[in-house]
Amino acid sequence: MKLGLLFFLILFGLETIMFFFLHSTLVESRVEEELIALQTRGNSHRAILEKHFDENTISHVALMESEANTDVVITNSNKEILGASVDSSLIQRYIKRPITSSIRKGKTIEDNWKKEEYISTVSPIEQDGVLIGHVYMFQDTAWIQSLISRLNKQFLIAGFIAVIFTITIIIFLSKALAKPLIKMKEATSQISSGDFSVSLPKTGDDELGDLARSIQLLAGDLNYLREERNEFLSSISHELRTPLTYIKGYADIVQKRDLSPEERSQYLSIILEETNRLSDMVKNLFDLARIDKNTFDIKKRPIDLKEFMKKIETKFSPAFTEKGMLxxxxxxxxITISADASRLEQIIFNLLDNAIKYSSPGDKTTINISRTKKHVIININDTGRGISEEELPFIFNRFYRVDKSRARALGGTGLGLAIVKELVHAHGGTISVCSREGDGTEFEIVFKGETECENNTFG
Structure with a gap:
């Protein structure tokens, strides 16, 4: 209603101003036309009288005007009336007005049609350059006022139609604008109450359409975040509960039962293993929390990948050999890149750890380093069990594990690849994965090429 009222006031004000100026222009133009016509008629009579300035011609001119809606008065040079088509008492005061100068084409002596009974013009009659009389022409203003009155009525009708038309347009326009806005307001209220299943109608490719799509996208993102949060809480509660259960259970056994040294050592080893698992999980969660808060330090230094990868091979080969892998x-x-050595090692370690977990004895894992003009590419390829096509889009999600059984034999918390992705992005790189179930998995990491040494903070 406020929007419609504002539009109405603006449009009504503009229409009123336009109608006022149009009306004034038309009225002034119409009065001017009447005065010009009156002057032209007086000049025509003057032309005749200059040729025949006698009693018969004067009477003939007066007789002609008596049948018209205009009147004529003919005087001599001393303003004595020689002939008239109107009662001289009505026009005597106009004739007595002084004429300051004699203009051949004539002049207007009265144009106030609102207050005077007549509008009037005068044309001089001359013979051989000598003024011998005047032709006064009169037009009854009642006729002009009647004409203006009819014009006013037409303007009132046109104005009324314009107002109705304006109100109709404003009603439809206000509804067209307000209806989607009201729906968007309801949608935002629905979102604020925690219901993200909003659906907004398509309103086109204008600003309202962009706003509707933004709200719809916001609702989808919030719904996704809620689901992620719920899944995160569910996953973390499960992941924390499992090692704590093992630790508590085996600690009770060690404490309450009379065990042999071998059994006690076995149970303590399990407790230590689960404690380490719990410690790793807390560390990973802490790292992810720091990344989310943009307080994760990335201290870049030039790294020679050839030497770096030799150290990686030396460090991780025993783990592969122990599992019967290569x-x-x-x-x-x-090849030199600018990176944080410890974080780069963490990236490679997590990917190699996954390769070990999801491969079998006899499988092979290969790390290939290559470069283009602008990029350095690290490919880590294994011949393990692979990942199904349905699983691929989710493997970088936190706590997501391909093995839904969460078997302890495989270990892991589902945080490793999430951390890898964040660390790669913190270095300004990208990571992608290609895999087929039963045919192995290949991770490809792309970094920028050699750059200047710098200290950066993630975010």
Missing amino acids: LSVNCLES
């Missing part, structure tokens, strides 16, 4: 690193040339 680790191969291929970096044929010296």
Whole structure:
């Protein structure tokens, strides 16, 4: 209603101003036309009288005007009336008005049609350059006022139609604007109450349409975040409960039962293993929390990948050998990148740890380093069990694990790949995965090429 009222006041004000100026212009133009016509008629009579300035011609001119809606008065040079088509008492005061100058084309002596009974013009009659009389022409203003009155009525009708038309347009326009806005307000109220299943109608490609799509997108994102939060809380409660249950259970056994040294050592080993698992999980959660708060330090230094990968191979080969697997690193040339060495090692470690967990004895994991003009590419390829196509879009989500059984034999918390993704992005790189169930998995990390040494903070 406020929007419609504002539009109405603005449009009504503009229409009123436009009608006022149009009306004034038309009235002034119409009066001017009447005065010009009156002057032209007086000049025509003057032309005749200059040729025949006698009693018969004067009477003939007066007789002609008596049949018209205009009147004529003919005087001599001393303003004595020689002939008239109107009662001289009505026009005597107009004739007595002084004429300051004699203008051949004539002049207007009265144009106040609102207050005077007549509008009037005068044309001089001359013979051989000598003034011998005047032709006064009169137009009854009642006729002009009647004409203006009819014009006013037409303007009132047009104004009324314009107002009705304006109100109709404003009603439809206000509804067209307010209806989607009201729905958007209801949608935002629905979102604020925790219901993200909002649906807004398509309103086109204008600003309202963009706003509706933004609200719809916001609702989808909030719903996704809620689901992520719920899944996160469910996952973390499960992941924390499992090692705590093992620790508590085996601690009770060690404390309450009379165990042999071998059994006690076995149970303490399990407690230590679960404690380490719990410690790793808390550390990973702490790292993710720091990343989310943009307080995760990335201290970049130039790294020679050839030497770096030799150290990686030396450090991780025993773990692969113990499982009956093979680790191969291929970096044929010296390639330098700017990165945080400890964080880069953490990235490689998490990916290699996944390769070990999801591969079998006899499988092979290969690390290939290559570069283009602008990028350095690290490919980690294993011949393990692979990942199904349905699982691929979610493997970087927190607490997501391909193995739904969460078997202890495989270990892990589902946080490793989430941390890898965040660390790669913190270095300004990208990570992608390609896999087929039963045919192995390949992770590809793309970093920018050699850059200047710098200290950065993630975010």
